[in-house]
Amino acid sequence: xxxxxxxxxxxxxxxxxxxxxxxxxxxxxxxxxxxxxxxxxxxxxxxxxxxxxxxxxxxxxxxxxxxxxxxxxxxxxxxxxxxxxxxxxxxxxxxxxxxxxxxxxxxxxxxxxxxxxxxxxxxxxxxxxxxxxxxxxxxxxxxxxxxxxxxxxxxxxxxxxxxxxxxxxxxxxxxxxx
Numbered sequence: 001x002x003x004x005x006x007x008x009x010x011x012x013x014x015x016x017x018x019x020x021x022x023x024x025x026x027x028x029x030x031x032x033x034x035x036x037x038x039x040x041x042x043x044x045x046x047x048x049x050x051x052x053x054x055x056x057x058x059x060x061x062x063x064x065x066x067x068x069x070x071x072x073x074x075x076x077x078x079x080x081x082x083x084x085x086x087x088x089x090x091x092x093x094x095x096x097x098x099x100x101x102x103x104x105x106x107x108x109x110x111x112x113x114x115x116x117x118x119x120x121x122x123x124x125x126x127x128x129x130x131x132x133x134x135x136x137x138x139x140x141x142x143x144x145x146x147x148x149x150x151x152x153x154x155x156x157x158x159x160x161x162x163x164x165x166x167x168x169x170x171x172x173x174x175x176x177x178x
Contacts, residue, residue, distance in 0.1 A: 001049050006130035008049030011107065011171070012080035015132045018107075018140055020048035022126040028142075034076075034174075036123040036144050041076045041174035053077065056086060056102075056161035056170040063177060066156040070177045072147035073100075073156070076123055078107035078140075081168035083117040088161055092154040100148040102161075104170050108138050119146040142173065150177070 001009035001017045009017035027034050031045035044052040054061075073090065085103035092098070103118030108129070116122060120143035128135040150156065156177055161170070 001130045003130060003135065005049060006135070007132040009130070011053075011129075013169075016136065016138075017130045018142075019126055019128060019130050019135065022128070023124075026124040026126070028124065034123075036076065037121050039074050039144065039147075039176045039178065041176050044173060053171040053173045054161065056163065056165070056172060058161065058163040060091075060158050060160045061175075062158045063156050066177045068155045069152050070150050070156060071152050072149055073159070073175060073177050074147050075102065075104075075145045075172050076142060076174040076176075077104055077145075077170065077172040078143055079104040079168045079170055080107055082106050082110070083114065084165050084168035084170050085118065086162055086165040086170055088148070088159055090148070090150065090156055091158045091160070092151065093157045094154060096151075096154065098151065102145055102148075102170065104145070105141065105143055106168065107140050107142075107171075109141060111138050116143070120144065121146075 011017040090098045105117045123142040129140045
C-alpha cells in the first residue's frame with residue numbers, strides 16, 4: 001500500500017502490508033523487471049493497494065511463454081503468519097507432471113526473531129511495514145525460493161500452487177522459468 005493510504009492493502013489478514021514506496025525504492029515498481037540472484041522476475045503491473053500477489057490455494061497458472069529446455073523454476077514471494085511449506089505441481093506440454101516442495105519464510109522473519117527458512121534467499125529487505133495507521137517499524141522481506149530442477153527435455157505448460165500448507169499462507173508475486 002502507499003504510505004499515505006496504508007489501510008488500502010492487507011497482506012497478512014491482520015491489516016499489515018508492504019510499503020509501496022519502499023518497494024519502489026528497491027526497484028519493485030509496477031511491471032518492472034527485477035533481477036535477484038541471477039534470475040529475472042517481472043513485478044506485477046498493478047497500482048499500490050490492488051492485489052499484487054497470488055495466495056497459493058490450488059490455482060493453476062498457465063505458462064504459454066515458457067522456454068523449451070528450461071532447467072529450473074524459481075518463485076519470488078513470502079509467507080504470512082509463519083514460515084510456510086507446501087508443494088507445486090508442474091505440468092509439461094506432453095501431459096506429464098512433476099511435484100516439488102515450495103516454502104517461504106515469514107515476511108517479517110517473526111519480527112526478526114527467526115532465521116531465513118527453506119533455503120530462501122533475501123530478495124529485498126524493507127525497514128517497516130504499513131498498517132491501518134502509522135508505519136510499523138517491523139522489517140519486511142521478499143524472498144526467492146531455491147531453484148526447482150525441471151526436465152530439460154520438456155516444456156512447462158502450467159504450474160499448480162497446491163493448497164495444502166503446513167501453516168500460514170504462501171504469497172507468490174512472480175516466478176521465472178529459465
